[in-house]
Amino acid sequence: xxxxxxxxxxxxxxxxxxxxxxxxxxHTAPDFEAAVQQEIDAGHTHLIVDxxxxxxxxxxxxxxxxGFIEEVREAGGDLKICGLQPSVREVFDxxxxxxxxxxxxxxxxxxxxxxxxxxxxxx
Amino acid sequence: xxxxxxxxxxxxxxxxxxxxxxxxxxHTAPDFEAAVQQEIDAGHTHLIVDxxxxxxxxxxxxxxxxGFIEEVREAGGDLKICGLQPSVREVFDxxxxxxxxxxxxxxxxxxxxxxxxxxxxxx
Amino acid sequence: xxxxEQSFSLHVPSSTQNLVMIRExxxxxxxxxxxxxxxxxxxxxAVDEACCNVIEHAYGNDARKEVTVxxxxxxxxxxxSVIDTGxxxxxxxxxxxELGELIRQRRHGGLGMRLIQKLMDEVRYEIEPGKKxxxxxxxxxxxxx
Amino acid sequence: xxxxEQSFSLHVPSSTQNLVMIRExxxxxxxxxxxxxxxxxxxxxAVDEACCNVIEHAYGNDARKEVTVxxxxxxxxxxxSVIDTGxxxxxxxxxxxELGELIRQRRHGGLGMRLIQKLMDEVRYEIEPGKKxxxxxxxxxxxxx
Ligand SMILES: Nc1ncnc2c1ncn2[C@@H]1O[C@H](COP(=O)(O)OP(=O)(O)O)[C@@H](O)[C@H]1O
Ligand SMILES: Nc1ncnc2c1ncn2[C@@H]1O[C@H](COP(=O)(O)OP(=O)(O)O)[C@@H](O)[C@H]1O
Numbered sequence: 001x002x003x004x005x006x007x008x009x010x011x012x013x014x015x016x017x018x019x020x021x022x023x024x025x026x027h028t029a030p031d032f033e034a035a036v037q038q039e040i041d042a043g044h045t046h047l048i049v050d051x052x053x054x055x056x057x058x059x060x061x062x063x064x065x066x067g068f069i070e071e072v073r074e075a076g077g078d079l080k081i082c083g084l085q086p087s088v089r090e091v092f093d094x095x096x097x098x099x100x101x102x103x104x105x106x107x108x109x110x111x112x113x114x115x116x117x118x119x120x121x122x123x
Numbered sequence: 124x125x126x127x128x129x130x131x132x133x134x135x136x137x138x139x140x141x142x143x144x145x146x147x148x149x150h151t152a153p154d155f156e157a158a159v160q161q162e163i164d165a166g167h168t169h170l171i172v173d174x175x176x177x178x179x180x181x182x183x184x185x186x187x188x189x190g191f192i193e194e195v196r197e198a199g200g201d202l203k204i205c206g207l208q209p210s211v212r213e214v215f216d217x218x219x220x221x222x223x224x225x226x227x228x229x230x231x232x233x234x235x236x237x238x239x240x241x242x243x244x245x246x
Numbered sequence: 247x248x249x250x251e252q253s254f255s256l257h258v259p260s261s262t263q264n265l266v267m268i269r270e271x272x273x274x275x276x277x278x279x280x281x282x283x284x285x286x287x288x289x290x291x292a293v294d295e296a297c298c299n300v301i302e303h304a305y306g307n308d309a310r311k312e313v314t315v316x317x318x319x320x321x322x323x324x325x326x327s328v329i330d331t332g333x334x335x336x337x338x339x340x341x342x343x344e345l346g347e348l349i350r351q352r353r354h355g356g357l358g359m360r361l362i363q364k365l366m367d368e369v370r371y372e373i374e375p376g377k378k379x380x381x382x383x384x385x386x387x388x389x390x391x
Numbered sequence: 392x393x394x395x396e397q398s399f400s401l402h403v404p405s406s407t408q409n410l411v412m413i414r415e416x417x418x419x420x421x422x423x424x425x426x427x428x429x430x431x432x433x434x435x436x437a438v439d440e441a442c443c444n445v446i447e448h449a450y451g452n453d454a455r456k457e458v459t460v461x462x463x464x465x466x467x468x469x470x471x472s473v474i475d476t477g478x479x480x481x482x483x484x485x486x487x488x489e490l491g492e493l494i495r496q497r498r499h500g501g502l503g504m505r506l507i508q509k510l511m512d513e514v515r516y517e518i519e520p521g522k523k524x525x526x527x528x529x530x531x532x533x534x535x536x
Contacts, residue, residue: 027262059357067354150407182502190499
């Protein structure tokens with residue numbers, strides 16, 4: 001099951017991009033959680049998760065977004081989400097994430113949102 | 124399970140090419156069997172099976188090759204096989220098909236073999 | 247296409263490693279039952295959530311325990327049961343705070359049960375702690391009208 | 392990586408439609424047992440052949456019957472059993488003509504049992520007609536030396 005989920009990190013100015021690939025379930029969520037924790041520990045709070053290559057998410061994956069969003073926003077940053085495939089987007093919407101998270105179409109618009117509203121989203 | 128196996132037919136002079144895609148198991152072998160039977164019924168006995176896109180074969184699939192080869196050769200034709208992926212080739216070899224069938228690397232060499240030895244293979 | 251009744255079952259060790267296998271199994275069952283792609287995705291997710299709860303809560307991540315997934319369908323209905331012999335719980339007593347509240351509490355979970363409810367047409371728990379806890383979920387194969 | 396013993400089982404209606412599901416199941420088991428890709432392919436093929444024989448010969452293509460596939464592994468050995476309650480047969484009495492002979496007879500089959508033998512490290516039949524016929528196949532996880 002080695003390569004069925006991965007997080008790839010890159011930076012663009014003060015923004016950290018985390019690109020997810022594969023499926024994010026209760027088995028792989030700890031990897032994603034560790035990746036976000038590492039950014040926070042390093043003081044990086046302008047985070048964009050690019051989910052273009054993410055094919056599946058369960059509530060364990062959503063839990064990572066939930067668990068960190070307050071902390072990141074309190075520190076003046078945000079955890080924005082972009083590139084969701086329709087079937088994955090549906091799960092976010094079903095649970096009301098669209099009202100509480102800043103979900104953008106792509107990296108460009110997510111990046112642009114950081115200059116508009118530096119301390120986060122629609123909350 | 125609709126699209127997990129398909130046979131695509133084309134012709135090149137007196138040769139009929141049957142391109143296989145997906146997996147050939149006991150569930151899908153009848154489709155392949157019907158396709159070969161149709162050629163024989165139409166008097167087409169110069170057959171090349173192109174297995175480049177075939178990802179899996181079980182003995183039910185091999186049975187189609189076994190069951191028709193004598194008839195086709197007696198009629199002055201052959202049933203040549205080309206493009207086998209290594210994992211599929213391994214199954215042919217394990218059962219000794221390499222000694223009794225004309226297995227070629229690609230369509231070009233399979234086609235060329237028909238001009239060399241019109242009535243079939245290494246038998 | 248299929249009207250014959252059919253039954254399937256899968257038994258696996260209680261570990262999140264086996265969620266992929268469970269989803270593949272359920273996806274194939276859904277396919278054979280004639281579910282559309284969208285409904286099949288929902289089914290896979292609901293069963294994943296149900297099994298996660300068993301693995302984490304019923305068995306406390308003890309991989310020596312076993313999770314059972316049963317499926318049964320006819321032309322109209324697909325019924326899936328997820329069965330454990332773990333601690334059990336009182337489903338009606340589980341509080342389900344809103345997402346905003348969960349976020350304020352910095353919770354990393356608490357969405358599974360409501361997700362199952364939203365994804366399936368019917369959901370029923372039968373709990374006998376330590377003996378047999380069964381979550382039965384129904385999906386209609388054809389829209390009823 | 393895994394040294395824990397693990398057991399899995401799958402029960403499906405006796406139909407070739409379910410071969411994909413059986414192969415996916417066995418592929419995932421092989422993966423968790425730590426088999427290399429090549430060995431996993433062999434395992435999937437051997438189990439496919441065993442199940443085909445049950446579907447066709449033990450149950451005569453009666454889809455109301457059930458095929459059981461059990462898997463058990465530890466760090467060294469992966470053991471798969473395919474179980475039916477069908478007619479049974481005497482494996483040692485089955486003639487296995489050479490491929491050239493099968494071709495001359497225009498046979499469309501007769502390769503399954505020998506293929507299983509070639510693909511697996513150990514093969515054993517236990518036959519009790521109408522009660523329980525079990526084909527057990529073993530694959531070594533690490534080359535023994
Ligand atoms: N199968 C189960 N066995 C025991 N307790 C359960 C089970 N399913 C759910 N629960 C209880 O219900 C609570 C809510 O479950 P859920 O909504 O899925 O969120 P989460 O699992 O993320 O906590 C769990 O925290 C647990 O206490
Ligand atoms: N599980 C089984 N139950 C009953 N008979 C079987 C079983 N497996 C094999 N046989 C018998 O052994 C013969 C040889 O099987 P095999 O080598 O797999 O070739 P094939 O299935 O193509 O005939 C079958 O034709 C059948 O008579």
